[in-house]
Amino acid sequence: MRLPPGQLCVVTAYASFQQVARLFPVIDGEPVEQIMVAASVGEPSTTILITKSGKEVPVSQLSVEDQRQVALAIDAFR
16 A cells, blocks of 8 residues: 555554453553554654543653553563
């Protein structure tokens, strides 16, 4: 698939992670329900965890230990 240059394009992908959801850190007492990864051309991606109530927390704002836990949970997808 070729994306047209100079136009805004959104690519959406979904994956179920119910089996590894327990591996993600609990945020303010809430389980993580979704993961969003966003990026712009030429920019690094941003990973955001979304809790059951809809609270969005960038992984970069988590403690080092929670960031490590997120990395291990994402690695479990492989």
